[in-house]
Amino acid sequence: MGFTARIRSHGVRARIAVAASAAAVAATVWGVVAIVDPGHHGSRDGASRQTQDQNRTPDGENGKNGEGEGGSGPLVPETIAHSSESGGDAVNITIDDGPDPRWTPRILDVLKRYDVKATFCMVGPQAKAHPDLVKKVVQGGHRLCDHTMDHNTGMDKKPVAYQEQQILEAKKLIEEAAGGGAKVEYYRAPGGAFTPDSRRIAAASGMRPLGWNVDTKDFEKPGVAAIVNAVKREINNGPTVLFHDGGGNRTQSVEALDQVLAWLKDQGRPTGFPVRTDADTPSASAPPS
Secondary structure (H helix, E strand, O other): OOHHHHHHHHHHHHHHHHHHHHHHHHHHHHHHHHHHOHHHHOOOOOHHHOOOOOOOOOOOOOOEEEOOHHHOOOEEEOOOEOOEOOOOOOEEEEEEEEOOOOOHHHHHHHHHHOOOOOEEEEOHHHHHHOHHHHHHHHHOOOEEEEOOOOOOOOHHHOOHHHHHHHHHHHHHHHHHHHOOOOOEEEEOOHHHOOOHHHHHHHHHOOOEEEOOOEEOOHHHOOOHHHHHHHHHHHHHHOOEEEEEOOOOOOHHHHHHHHHHHHHHHHHOOOEEOEOOOOOOOOOOOOOOO
8 A cells, every 4th residue: 555545544544433433422412411301301390381291291192191000091181171071062060179068968969859960079188088978979970070188279389299199199088988999080170270290190090180161150159140140151161160069158059059950951951071081172271269
């Protein structure tokens, strides 16, 4: 090999060595970024990532998680449900903040009189304190909903660990109170304070996040007529109606529910349960309750 050829060969080997070294450095940098990037595994408070996490799940499949361990069973979407399983003009009656030993039995009596099934969103400690009422709800053919441990309407500002504790402990207490293998099928955030994380946690545990379309404001005790008129005025917003059986005197709620169910019957409108596994695009954000 001549002098010129040796120079060219040496230059080629040098360029190959430099390229290999650069590739190794790039691979090392990528690996470090993948480990420390908080977007992969770090916890988040939900608010700052609401948009990008709106429909993201741990498995990345269009806002859905598998129910139960290993993702087996029906897929429960993380999106907030508003529609009715019965479709058409069916109405979903939902009852929050109980069970309460004075008001829940009266609510159940009204529902039974009209042969209407409802979804009861229960607070964990209330369910633990009144397991007989939880069992009556289940025996009546109604469904159970997780309304957290402390009904903290500011839980969307809390750490993910707090949200998880509030949701999963309440689910456990409600199901233990119900007995007989009854399952909590929905999760409703207090005051509608959902986050991408709370929705993910609920869906991964088999609970569909549940919103509402008609807020009766019965918790403010505005008068029976005002509660009934709110339903009539807002029912075109969507099918899910919010009442309460806990958190104070619910005399107006009981009387208004009776009148609302009578009105729905006169209108020929059936009642049903909120969707759990069907795709559902919320028509409106849930206001505080």
